[in-house]
Amino acid sequence: MDDPVLRVQFRLTNRDRTLLGWLYDHGVLTSFQIAAALFPSLDFCQRRLRTLTELRLITRFRPHRPDGGSYPYHYVVAQLGAETIAAARGERPPRREHARTEMRRWTAGHLLAHRLGVNQFFTDLAAHARTHTGTRLAAWWPESACRRPGAFVRPDDSVLLHAYQPRIRPDGYGEWLEGGVMVPFFLEYDTGTEPLRTLVDKLDGYADLARTLGRVWPVLFWLHSPARERNLQRLLTDPPPAVPVATGHRAGPPSPADDVWAMAQAGWYRYRLAELSQFTV
Incomplete structure (x- = not known):
């Protein structure tokens, strides 16, 4: 046959x-x-x-x-x-x-533009890796994979492996490798249509994940304009978020692998994506 x-x-x-x-x-x-x-x-x-x-x-x-x-x-x-x-x-x-x-x-x-935007972020990282030795997009998960029971649970944690249902709904999860340093991260891709308070409220699920797993990875908000990024930063300054949060905007030419990430936990100082490893636990 x-x-x-x-x-x-x-x-x-x-x-x-x-x-x-x-x-x-x-x-x-x-x-x-x-x-x-x-x-x-x-x-x-x-x-x-x-x-x-x-x-x-x-x-x-x-x-x-x-x-x-x-x-x-x-x-x-x-x-x-x-x-x-x-x-x-x-x-x-x-x-x-x-x-x-x-x-x-x-x-x-009606979801095409949003999905293409999310995929643009990850293909930009892959394009950067293709032309920069020592860098690699090591993992790229869709939202559906992040919501599976046991997602992000270590295989040896039998209690949580099949029981824990993540409350998060990121637009993607990635792992960026550069210079031997691995940075796991969650992506929240912003189109500018949701109230900023809605973006802030999403962090509750990430805080729950961190408490449950005893591990924490940066949440990246990729915003459509510098003005929207500044306004989100104001909301995230007082009180500061319970998990590492970085903001960046896609209005400029740099790659998301470059020093475009302003960290809430570092006074909004900007870092390269690989440098966010210091904020992982």
Whole structure:
């Protein structure tokens, strides 16, 4: 019996598998995000994306701009790609409608801009690592993985492993490696639509996680403007947050790996992402 998953295995590179895994976990990426994070040039990237599309591992769509024109191609995993990743991970096969449901979610849903923004943050880190020796995006979890029972619990802690349900809903969890130093972090990606007090209230869940696990990692608020960052900092100054909090804004050109992170616990002095290791426990 001809198994399409087996048939495409020998056609895939490690980079292809990374891309398919990202699309399976994180929904949608643009051609520019994929090129910056994984390829030496946009042309090289586009040729490989055409091949993966022809193999029916990924599919694409192009949203239209309200004022005319269109955005770059947006890529999602196709059904065969989803089945290939699930098989490689030893997971149960995705439901038959997985790819179609995902495509509808991103083409018709209102969450596309937010998801692309979150994914831009992580692909920017991956792009930085691709051109800077000694750096690596070692982990990138979606929100759904952060909410699983036992997430972040050490395997030897049998009491909590299957019982603890995290109260947090970050937009992502990452681990950044630079110069031999690992920094775990949570990302809160802000679009400017929520009241700032809502952002502050999210920290209660992180404080609960820290108390339960006896470990704490920085929470990064990635804000859409310097003014909004300053206003959030005012709310977080008195009283100071119970967990390490860093703010940054995406209005400037620096990478999120650079010294863009102002720490509440350090008088809002700015640090590189790798330097936030001193605030982990």
